Amino acid sequence: MRSLLDYLVKYSYVFLFILLEILSLVLLFGFNDRQKLAFVTSANSVSGSIYELFSNVDVYFNLRRENTLLVEENARLRSMLYELTDSQTVDSARNMSRDGVIAARVIDNSVRKDDNYMTVNKGSYDGVGKGMGVYNSTGVIGVIMASGKSYSVVMPILNGNTSISSKIKGTDNFGFLEWSGGDPYTAQLKDVPYHSNVEVGDTVVTTGFSSVFPENITIGTVADVQRLSNGYTLKILVSLAVDMSDLGWVYIHSKTVDPEIIDLQQQLK
Amino acid sequence: MDTFMRRFGTFVFVALMQILFLNRISLFGYVTPLFYIWLIVRFDSYMKRTGMLLWAFSLGLVLDMFSGTPGLNAASATLLAMVQPGIVKVFVQTERYEQLIPSSATMGSRPFAGYLLLMTVLHHTTYFLLRSIPLGDWSVLVLKVIFSTLLTFIFMIVAERLTSSSGTKR
Numbered sequence: 001m002r003s004l005l006d007y008l009v010k011y012s013y014v015f016l017f018i019l020l021e022i023l024s025l026v027l028l029f030g031f032n033d034r035q036k037l038a039f040v041t042s043a044n045s046v047s048g049s050i051y052e053l054f055s056n057v058d059v060y061f062n063l064r065r066e067n068t069l070l071v072e073e074n075a076r077l078r079s080m081l082y083e084l085t086d087s088q089t090v091d092s093a094r095n096m097s098r099d100g101v102i103a104a105r106v107i108d109n110s111v112r113k114d115d116n117y118m119t120v121n122k123g124s125y126d127g128v129g130k131g132m133g134v135y136n137s138t139g140v141i142g143v144i145m146a147s148g149k150s151y152s153v154v155m156p157i158l159n160g161n162t163s164i165s166s167k168i169k170g171t172d173n174f175g176f177l178e179w180s181g182g183d184p185y186t187a188q189l190k191d192v193p194y195h196s197n198v199e200v201g202d203t204v205v206t207t208g209f210s211s212v213f214p215e216n217i218t219i220g221t222v223a224d225v226q227r228l229s230n231g232y233t234l235k236i237l238v239s240l241a242v243d244m245s246d247l248g249w250v251y252i253h254s255k256t257v258d259p260e261i262i263d264l265q266q267q268l269k
Numbered sequence: 270m271d272t273f274m275r276r277f278g279t280f281v282f283v284a285l286m287q288i289l290f291l292n293r294i295s296l297f298g299y300v301t302p303l304f305y306i307w308l309i310v311r312f313d314s315y316m317k318r319t320g321m322l323l324w325a326f327s328l329g330l331v332l333d334m335f336s337g338t339p340g341l342n343a344a345s346a347t348l349l350a351m352v353q354p355g356i357v358k359v360f361v362q363t364e365r366y367e368q369l370i371p372s373s374a375t376m377g378s379r380p381f382a383g384y385l386l387l388m389t390v391l392h393h394t395t396y397f398l399l400r401s402i403p404l405g406d407w408s409v410l411v412l413k414v415i416f417s418t419l420l421t422f423i424f425m426i427v428a429e430r431l432t433s434s435s436g437t438k439r
Contacts, residue, residue: 013318013351020326020347027333027340028399051335108335110292112301114401117337153337 048107048151052121055107066248073137100254102126104134106247107151111184116158118142120250123150133206133213133253139241140164140219141250143212152252157187157219158244165210166219166238168196169203177204177219177238184244186223189236196234198225204238211255276308280328283308288335291424299413302420305332305342306392307428309349310385313370314357325350338400345396349388356391360384374433385425389418 104122122128124147132144134154142156143164155162158179166189167174175192189204202222208215224237283305291302308328312321329343336342357371360380373381397413 013322016319016322017347017351020322021344024326024329024340024344024347028338028344029340029402110337112299 048119048121048148051107051119052151055105055121062248069137070249076137100127102128102252102254103249104128104152104252105249106154109245109247111158111245114181115160116156116244117145118154118156118247120152120154120252121150122252123148123152125149127254128152128252129254131212132255133217134250135213135217135253136242136247136250138218138243140206140213140217141242141244141247144252156244157240157242158184164213164219165207166204167207168192168198168222169205169216171196173198174207174209175233175236185240187220187238187240189222189238190233192234192236194227194232194234198222198234198236200224204236211261213253214255276324279308279311280324284328284331287332292336294420299409300416300420302417302424303393303396304421304424304428306346306349306388306421307425309346309353309392310388310425311370311372312350312353314354318351318354321350321353322347341396341399344399345392348395349392352391353388356384356387359387372433373429381429382426385429386418386422389421389425390414393418393421 102122104120104126106118107121108119110116110118118141120128120134128144128147130144130146134141134144134156140157142154142159142162145153145155147153157164157177160178160180162177162179164177165174166177173192173196175189177187177189179187192198200222204219204222206213206215206217206219218241220238220240220242222236223239226235226237228235287303287305291304294301305328309321309325312324325346326343329341329346332342332346333339357369360383361369361376369375371381371384375381376384393414397410397417401410
């Protein structure tokens, strides 16, 4: 009995090893629930605030470029505003005001993994919630995956699980934008009907079918069109408008969906 | 023999280096150095095995929190800490094993380089294997392991040069 106890004490590290490995593997394979993921990733306040601290320093080095982008966007918005007052009725302006925009800063980002995530410094306290679209002045970035109190994790286009409803600008041919790893500048537009008239250089924009993004936000330009052998759909390579590796301020689109739409969708389920 | 505070210093150093700098490196979209295993590489033979495991596990867990990969670094780092004493013994004569912090001074530069390489290959293989489950493309996995190993190896050689020449051990 004594020697058995000695034996157990001597090799206690083996049991510890097994315990720690089981713990790690449970963490690794058990967290499929994306909501829970928020607490072990950078949406938790500890690592979120540390990232923000370093990002606060980082942000100064990009000020000049950020300013240029903001000025450009201001100019564009101004011109849109004039158009609006010139030609559009008050009624459609009221309609647009239901779309809210929350400005946030990217404080952590990755582009090289198979499934990338990024963290922004706005959370549920700021009105950010799951499923909201994220974009900046150059184009679409991704969708909010989970929100903590003051930080949120974004599932960008560069994530195998992302699928964004997109269309060719000026047409009604739509499909889904997906990404399958590798090149962080190119994604694929799938399920566009075979007969669609798509050419290299066409602009790809959001559809606005869902409440995730407003309509006509730029996603990228068509780089290549492949006709799949199944004969039903096209496979389109899209070169992304946004440089995912270089992000500062972003906009989060928070649209209050008309209760009637939600009601109808519920009834169908 | 490393004191607790000194080891804690190394812990913070490799963690910050990995999180703030190395995690942002990505050559060709795939290759990332995982230099943080330096902490485990430098475990000395005075340490208790349970201590080694706990140090490695906590380091892995901290890195996981910042990389959005729960359990991945923790699992591979703990495994490496488990096999570390065995691997040291492969590269040094048994009588010298009694008191040793692995370095080129204590082991000789060739055995030390071999030791670093084997440790890195083992760690990176488990790391990338676990990360790419369910297994897709074998060739990509092998490329990731090879090139990341090379990069980590270079970083560790530089770290070894720096610590041995300055006299202050990290």
